[in-house]
Amino acid sequence: KEKNHIQEWFTDHQKEISQKTPYYGIAKGKNVITVQVEAFQNFFIDKKVNGQEITPNLNKLKKESMYFNHFYHQTASGRTSDAEFLNNTSLYPLYTGAAYINYSGNTFTALPETLKDNGYETAAFHAYKPSFWNRYLMYKTIGIDTFYSLDTFKQDEKLGWSISDESMLRQSAEKMVKLKSPFYSFLITLSSHHPYNLPSNYQELDLNGYQDGTFKNYLQSVHYVDKAIGTFIEQLKKDGLWDESIVIFYGDHDSGLMKADSEIAQFGGAKGEDLTFNQMKGEVPMFIHLPGNEKAGVYQQVGGQIDISPTIMHLLGISPKGKYMMGTPLFQEDNRLVVFRTGAYTTNHVYYQPSLDGKFENGTCFDTKTKNKTTLDACKKDYKEATDQLEISDAILKGNLIKLFKKDGK
Ligand code: GP9
Numbered sequence: 001k002e003k004n005h006i007q008e009w010f011t012d013h014q015k016e017i018s019q020k021t022p023y024y025g026i027a028k029g030k031n032v033i034t035v036q037v038e039a040f041q042n043f044f045i046d047k048k049v050n051g052q053e054i055t056p057n058l059n060k061l062k063k064e065s066m067y068f069n070h071f072y073h074q075t076a077s078g079r080t081s082d083a084e085f086l087n088n089t090s091l092y093p094l095y096t097g098a099a100y101i102n103y104s105g106n107t108f109t110a111l112p113e114t115l116k117d118n119g120y121e122t123a124a125f126h127a128y129k130p131s132f133w134n135r136y137l138m139y140k141t142i143g144i145d146t147f148y149s150l151d152t153f154k155q156d157e158k159l160g161w162s163i164s165d166e167s168m169l170r171q172s173a174e175k176m177v178k179l180k181s182p183f184y185s186f187l188i189t190l191s192s193h194h195p196y197n198l199p200s201n202y203q204e205l206d207l208n209g210y211q212d213g214t215f216k217n218y219l220q221s222v223h224y225v226d227k228a229i230g231t232f233i234e235q236l237k238k239d240g241l242w243d244e245s246i247v248i249f250y251g252d253h254d255s256g257l258m259k260a261d262s263e264i265a266q267f268g269g270a271k272g273e274d275l276t277f278n279q280m281k282g283e284v285p286m287f288i289h290l291p292g293n294e295k296a297g298v299y300q301q302v303g304g305q306i307d308i309s310p311t312i313m314h315l316l317g318i319s320p321k322g323k324y325m326m327g328t329p330l331f332q333e334d335n336r337l338v339v340f341r342t343g344a345y346t347t348n349h350v351y352y353q354p355s356l357d358g359k360f361e362n363g364t365c366f367d368t369k370t371k372n373k374t375t376l377d378a379c380k381k382d383y384k385e386a387t388d389q390l391e392i393s394d395a396i397l398k399g400n401l402i403k404l405f406k407k408d409g410k
Helices: 002-017 056-064 079-089 111-117 132-142 165-176 213-238 263-267 275-282 305-316 383-399 401-407
Strands: 031-037 066-068 121-125 146-148 183-188 245-251 286-289 297-299 350-353 364-367
Touching: 002 383, 002 401, 031 079, 031 213, 031 305, 056 213, 056 286, 079 111, 079 132, 079 183, 079 305, 111 121, 111 132, 111 183, 111 305, 121 165, 132 146, 165 183, 165 213, 213 245, 213 263, 245 305, 275 350, 383 401
Parallel strands: 031 183, 031 245, 066 297, 121 146, 121 183
Antiparallel strands: 066 286, 245 286, 350 364
């Protein structure tokens, strides 16, 4: 019975996400370069600290690309690997543990494999041990042709766990120009990893007046990574890739520093655990740059990492029929729902925060326009669908159902 319900859900969903918008196919045949940025929150975009821009390069990119200012990470305890999983498979991460570790032997209808079927070469770039988060196995499962991991990078500029992001991005771009077009490149940065310590010669911001050492380190790291991204963009332009590719930058998860009334929360204007706090904790930047700065602007609709694969396919004009993906293209603006593993969810109008006991009636409903609490009734409409989606995703993973569906020829 459950299998039938799930199959029906996907049949309906595939129909829904097949609906075309003016964005459908506008980047047909282009390369896809996706950069997942470590612990990158959204609140510092366009913000200044002591008169200095924190992310000058991303602020510039914002004017030239589609910038989604209510885009959320949906990760759980699998942290970085969950973000990768959401992005590449468009399924939810596990409540505990990591799908990358527990289900790397499953069958998926993932983005890399889908792009391969459409003539793309696929590669992942991450300058760390291939076994970390089980990537070396999972990448094979989802259809990555080549994984450029730690050993394939020159150790020319050590920083934190690995080489610096500047070096990693530069070396990745050098490898990328040699790929056969069209290609899908998936890059994962690392320099802004907790606890965010950077050697003093890398710290450029004057943070006089701020007290929290880890928050200060975090700001310095974010500023450094922004600089590395700026250099990377220039290199893509020089190599002729910038205008031949869809280039995406998004944050993988929050910084882990968000506590009520902490200095970071105050910096973002949050009071206690209000809506601003929840949004700050959940929102990560999401930039999609199209050749010729096409469709640049600020997009207000909510979205999440689960939507990345369907969004890329929509831009490339690749049908989602037969794909077991749970997200929706970001350009389908109506009835958007972003579900979190905690049981929280948000739409373009409300944000539901569950209580610890998980009972709907004990949760809090916020109106995203007024930012105030509102009646639970306003959040009720989406509760069943949000719960259903998490259960469907879990059942898919636990029962390896995509394998069964494919065997049934669905
Ligand atoms: C290591 C990196 C860190 O390869 O991706 O993952 P995290 O600790 O942030 O989950």
